[in-house]
Amino acid sequence: MDTKERIILAGEELFSQRGYDATSVSLICERAGVSKGAFFHYFSSKEEFFLEILDRWLSDLSQKIESYFKEQDKVINGLLRTTIIFEDIFKESKEKFYLFLEFLRKGISDERILKKLGDYFKRYKEYFSLLIERGKREGSFKDIDSEVLSSLIISYSIGIILQQIFDKDSDWGRISREGVNLIISSIKKEDSKL
Amino acid sequence: MDTKERIILAGEELFSQRGYDATSVSLICERAGVSKGAFFHYFSSKEEFFLEILDRWLSDLSQKIESYFKEQDKVINGLLRTTIIFEDIFKESKEKFYLFLEFLRKGISDERILKKLGDYFKRYKEYFSLLIERGKREGSFKDIDSEVLSSLIISYSIGIILQQIFDKDSDWGRISREGVNLIISSIKKEDSKL
DNA sequence: AATATAATACCGACCGGTTGGTATGTAGGA
DNA sequence: TCCTACATACCAACCGGTCGGTATTATATT
Numbered sequence: 001m002d003t004k005e006r007i008i009l010a011g012e013e014l015f016s017q018r019g020y021d022a023t024s025v026s027l028i029c030e031r032a033g034v035s036k037g038a039f040f041h042y043f044s045s046k047e048e049f050f051l052e053i054l055d056r057w058l059s060d061l062s063q064k065i066e067s068y069f070k071e072q073d074k075v076i077n078g079l080l081r082t083t084i085i086f087e088d089i090f091k092e093s094k095e096k097f098y099l100f101l102e103f104l105r106k107g108i109s110d111e112r113i114l115k116k117l118g119d120y121f122k123r124y125k126e127y128f129s130l131l132i133e134r135g136k137r138e139g140s141f142k143d144i145d146s147e148v149l150s151s152l153i154i155s156y157s158i159g160i161i162l163q164q165i166f167d168k169d170s171d172w173g174r175i176s177r178e179g180v181n182l183i184i185s186s187i188k189k190e191d192s193k194l
Numbered sequence: 195m196d197t198k199e200r201i202i203l204a205g206e207e208l209f210s211q212r213g214y215d216a217t218s219v220s221l222i223c224e225r226a227g228v229s230k231g232a233f234f235h236y237f238s239s240k241e242e243f244f245l246e247i248l249d250r251w252l253s254d255l256s257q258k259i260e261s262y263f264k265e266q267d268k269v270i271n272g273l274l275r276t277t278i279i280f281e282d283i284f285k286e287s288k289e290k291f292y293l294f295l296e297f298l299r300k301g302i303s304d305e306r307i308l309k310k311l312g313d314y315f316k317r318y319k320e321y322f323s324l325l326i327e328r329g330k331r332e333g334s335f336k337d338i339d340s341e342v343l344s345s346l347i348i349s350y351s352i353g354i355i356l357q358q359i360f361d362k363d364s365d366w367g368r369i370s371r372e373g374v375n376l377i378i379s380s381i382k383k384e385d386s387k388l
Numbered sequence: 389a390a391t392a393t394a395a396t397a398c399c400g401a402c403c404g405g406t407t408g409g410t411a412t413g414t415a416g417g418a
Numbered sequence: 419t420c421c422t423a424c425a426t427a428c429c430a431a432c433c434g435g436t437c438g439g440t441a442t443t444a445t446a447t448t
Contacts, residue, residue, distance in 0.1 A: 155353025
């Protein structure tokens with residue numbers, strides 16, 4: 001594996017474990033098995049390094065979500081898959097969600113980060129809304145506000161993952177599945193077949 | 195105002211603005227208008243200081259939520275108030291939510307913090323479930339799993355607040371109100387009056 | 389093919405500045 | 419006279435980042 005990749009991998013790991021501030025450049029280098037010279041050869045600053053990790057994460061996410069929705073069947077099935085998607089994306093490595101938390105926290109005081117996150121989630125929400133609109137046209141959904149519903153589903157998914165951090169006893173797989181079913185049952189037309 | 199209180203207030207403010215690591219003890223002291231001697235006179239370490247702030251925050255939250263639910267009318271109205279409660283608790287000062295984020299992030303690598311947060315949310319969820327069970331007994335709700343529903347509502351509320359950080363254009367007040375209505379409509383018995 | 393030149397990849401010692409924490413001192417009330 | 423409640427001065431450790439240097443590889447010239 002080449003040096004740059006090794007540094008990035010070490011950075012992702014350490015940032016998600018200890019956060020941005022508590023992770024020193026020296027530690028990243030040590031973990032990656034390279035010198036500080038190598039780090040600053042590839043990245044102009046620690047801040048810039050962090051942004052590169054964010055970019056990688058977001059484009060990775062985009063790809064994954066789009067591939068999920070490529071499978072075109074009944075919209076309602078796509079929605080049913082929602083939480084599975086989220087579970088998959090974040091739990092694939094829970095690390096990744098911690099990293100998300102770290103991005104978010106840094107975003108509070110860093111407009112560049114905030115914009116990147118905002119743009120991404122906006123696109124995601126629009127994507128979702130389109131899906132719901134399609135469902136309405138297909139005749140499977142009642143006439144609900146698609147923005148409200150897509151926000152509801154995204155919020156629910158994020159919240160579920162968040163709660164898993166400090167509640168490790170509950171069966172979150174079951175809860176998330178049944179939760180989505182509840183949401184869907186409320187927007188499904190009675191006469192539409194599942 | 196006494197010295198200890200002034201230090202804590204400065205700490206809350208700075209931790210939520212810049213995060214734990216980026217806030218130095220010296221800065222806290224400067225903001226509070228006291229010396230470092232005073233800080234270490236009242237708190238044994240920065241870490242301990244942070245935990246004390248967390249404790250205050252959690253007990254504050256408990257009080258607030260319980261007072262909300264003291265107002266005993268139809269359960270369904272209590273649920274309708276849910277998002278308003280969350281909005282109130284966190285948006286009263288959005289600062290407080292950033293602080294929550296900071297607690298959460300530190301909790302990832304600190305079991306003491308994680309346990310405190312976990313215990314609190316568990317109690318909160320139980321409280322919610324009880325409310326829902328009461329609603330079922332009152333005959334206003336269908337026979338839904340109260341754990342699933344309370345998790346759903348909490349997740350939704352947290353997720354909504356989280357999304358507000360990076361999406362400042364949407365009308366989150368409207369979205370959260372309509373979202374809760376959607377949830378409630380799905381669990382309400384047809385024949386029950388609002 | 390051999391050589392010269394230049395660009396890239398990387399090392400590790402070092403710098404000024406900041407950090408959490410401590411040691412020491414003192415003013416004032418009991 | 420002792421204790422509490424602070425203030426001041428200070429320290430070793432660590433921080434992000436720089437810099438002079440070298441080893442390796444790619445390109446141009448003969």
